[in-house]
Amino acid sequence: MGRRVVVVGSGTAGLATADALRSEGWEGDVVLVGAEPHEPYDRPPLSKQLLAGRWTTDRIVLRTRAALAADGVELLSGRRAIGVDTTDRTLHLDEGDDLRYDALVVATGLDARRLPFGHDLAGVHVLRTLDDALGLRAESSTARRVVVIGAGFLGCEVAATVRQAGAQVAIVDPLDLPLRNVLGPRLGTLVAEVHAGHGVDLHLGRGLASYLSDRGRVTGVVLDDGSELPADLVVVAIGATPAVQWLRGSAVPLAGPLPQDGAGGVRCDAAGRAVEAVWAVGDVAAWWSPQEGRHVRLEHRLTANQHAQVVARAITGGQPRALALVPYFWSEQYDLHLQSYGTPAGTDEVHVVEGSLARRRFLAVYLRGGRVSAVVGAGLPKALRAWVPAVAEHRLAEHRLAEQALAPDGEADGAPLRA
Amino acid sequence: MKILIDEERCIGAGQCVMAAPDVFDQREEDGVVVLLEPDPAPAQEAGARRAAALCPAAAVLLREH
Ligand SMILES: Cc1cc2nc3c(=O)[nH]c(=O)nc-3n(C[C@H](O)[C@H](O)[C@H](O)COP(=O)(O)OP(=O)(O)OC[C@H]3O[C@@H](n4cnc5c(N)ncnc54)[C@H](O)[C@@H]3O)c2cc1C
Numbered sequence: 001m002g003r004r005v006v007v008v009g010s011g012t013a014g015l016a017t018a019d020a021l022r023s024e025g026w027e028g029d030v031v032l033v034g035a036e037p038h039e040p041y042d043r044p045p046l047s048k049q050l051l052a053g054r055w056t057t058d059r060i061v062l063r064t065r066a067a068l069a070a071d072g073v074e075l076l077s078g079r080r081a082i083g084v085d086t087t088d089r090t091l092h093l094d095e096g097d098d099l100r101y102d103a104l105v106v107a108t109g110l111d112a113r114r115l116p117f118g119h120d121l122a123g124v125h126v127l128r129t130l131d132d133a134l135g136l137r138a139e140s141s142t143a144r145r146v147v148v149i150g151a152g153f154l155g156c157e158v159a160a161t162v163r164q165a166g167a168q169v170a171i172v173d174p175l176d177l178p179l180r181n182v183l184g185p186r187l188g189t190l191v192a193e194v195h196a197g198h199g200v201d202l203h204l205g206r207g208l209a210s211y212l213s214d215r216g217r218v219t220g221v222v223l224d225d226g227s228e229l230p231a232d233l234v235v236v237a238i239g240a241t242p243a244v245q246w247l248r249g250s251a252v253p254l255a256g257p258l259p260q261d262g263a264g265g266v267r268c269d270a271a272g273r274a275v276e277a278v279w280a281v282g283d284v285a286a287w288w289s290p291q292e293g294r295h296v297r298l299e300h301r302l303t304a305n306q307h308a309q310v311v312a313r314a315i316t317g318g319q320p321r322a323l324a325l326v327p328y329f330w331s332e333q334y335d336l337h338l339q340s341y342g343t344p345a346g347t348d349e350v351h352v353v354e355g356s357l358a359r360r361r362f363l364a365v366y367l368r369g370g371r372v373s374a375v376v377g378a379g380l381p382k383a384l385r386a387w388v389p390a391v392a393e394h395r396l397a398e399h400r401l402a403e404q405a406l407a408p409d410g411e412a413d414g415a416p417l418r419a
Numbered sequence: 420m421k422i423l424i425d426e427e428r429c430i431g432a433g434q435c436v437m438a439a440p441d442v443f444d445q446r447e448e449d450g451v452v453v454l455l456e457p458d459p460a461p462a463q464e465a466g467a468r469r470a471a472a473l474c475p476a477a478a479v480l481l482r483e484h
């Protein structure tokens with residue numbers, strides 16, 4: 001007793017860690033320190049139900065302060081960690097006070113990446129936090145022309161949501177297809193077609209050069225080919241970077257910025273431990289992957305929960321749990337609901353083995369070096385799940401991927417492969 | 420233990436089914452969770468807890484009594 005776990009970051013990974021500690025029987029203190037003023041809330045609905053106005057804030061709150069207190073979890077909201085001393089196990093907080101810990105869990109997530117210019121203009125937004133989403137929604141409900149910078153998952157979802165609310169929408173991205181780096185050219189083409197079919201203008205292979213503005217408010221964007229797009233609202237969705245500034249200069253190891261090094265996250269072993277008595281979970285954490293032979297940092301909602309299970313067990317001293325940490329994410333754009341298990345990459349070989357891309361109901365197997373790296377699908381959730389063991393083992397279990405079963409045009413032939 | 424599901428939140432991730440296949444299933448067409456066992460037997464409770472802890476949409480809720 002008297003022992004204390006301090007979790008920094010009260011997002012989904014932080015909350016899941018606090019929960020998992022209690023389920024694992026941790027009887028000491030649990031303190032959740034969160035820079036945002038809110039109770040722990042869920043982020044994926046920010047670009048979907050919340051932005052669309054279908055859900056209100058109370059629908060995304062995952063746990064009230066009172067419910068946390070009932071589990072003996074103390075929430076310090078609106079408080080920011082500014083440093084840590086791992087020798088005397090002390091966390092430094094923004095108002096000058098210190099918190100002693102026996103175990104520290106870093107769950108600080110990401111900060112939205114910004115462009116070096118333009119964020120001082122009214123009407124230019126990023127989307128990471130609830131406050132971002134509420135600010136964006138307040139303007140998007142009346143915006144007529146919206147430009148989204150970045151055709152990754154976030155940009156595509158925001159474009160779909162505001163398009164469905166009736167605005168004219170343009171997406172700008174320097175790559176030639178949306179989501180190309182993750183899903184590759186075939187699914188990227190599909191996503192581009194879905195957006196075009198809903199009347200979104202795609203300006204691909206184009207970067208943003210500058211903004212047009214009038215009295216401090218954005219009125220349009222200028223692209224790098226000189227063309228101009230009018231806009232009363234701009235959403236910059238160009239990715240996010242680990243919130244690790246407060247750890248610089250401490251003994252907590254940070255990964256290099258490149259994806260193959262762990263993309264700037266907290267460097268951890270395969271069970272989430274960074275240094276003695278310090279762990280990291282969720283978007284900020286780059287765990288060693290024995291399968292991939294490198295540190296991997298993922299930005300998926302499920303990963304936060306998976307990490308929390310493993311770390312809570314380690315802290316409470318339980319037997320390490322053999323969790324098959326198969327990554328999973330989903331994305332909702334119009335009625336296209338994409339799901340992915342594994343780690344798809346844009347350069348993987350893609351085989352549609354069930355359904356068809358044209359019908360937007362398909363199951364695609366991703367191969368990297370002849371091994372299964374991921375399955376991505378839409379409209380076939382149960383069939384997709386049947387592939388999870390194959391993804392976990394990176395192999396096609398009983399079936400060899402017979403070339404004749406794979407038509408090149410995105411149509412699977414009659415004999416679906418099974419994992 | 421009583422299990423409650425929030426269908427509107429469910430995104431069909433199937434994590435609940437993988438954690439506790441005798442407690443949860445998914446609808447064929449959209450993958451939305453189907454609760455097979457709202458009152459799990461004691462032997463099923465650990466799986467139900469794992470499902471609630473993993474569900475990425477916070478759609479599985481438990482009431483412990
Ligand atoms: C708009 C949006 C849509 C998404 N949609 C999907 C989706 O459809 N599917 C999917 O799989 N994933 C999705 N994600 C990703 C998913 O939400 C994240 O993977 C998940 O929220 C990660 O949780 P986390 O706790 O690691 O980080 P976060 O939820 O970002 O929480 C980190 C918290 O730490 C706080 N913090 C940071 N620094 C400090 C500090 N120094 N001191 C104290 N507190 C600090 C932050 O304020 C924040 O509240 C989406 C993300 C966003 C933003």
Ligand code: SF4
Nearest residue numbers: 429430432433435474
């Ligand atoms: S894990 Fe959650 S989101 Fe996935 S099917 Fe089950 S209830 Fe739905």
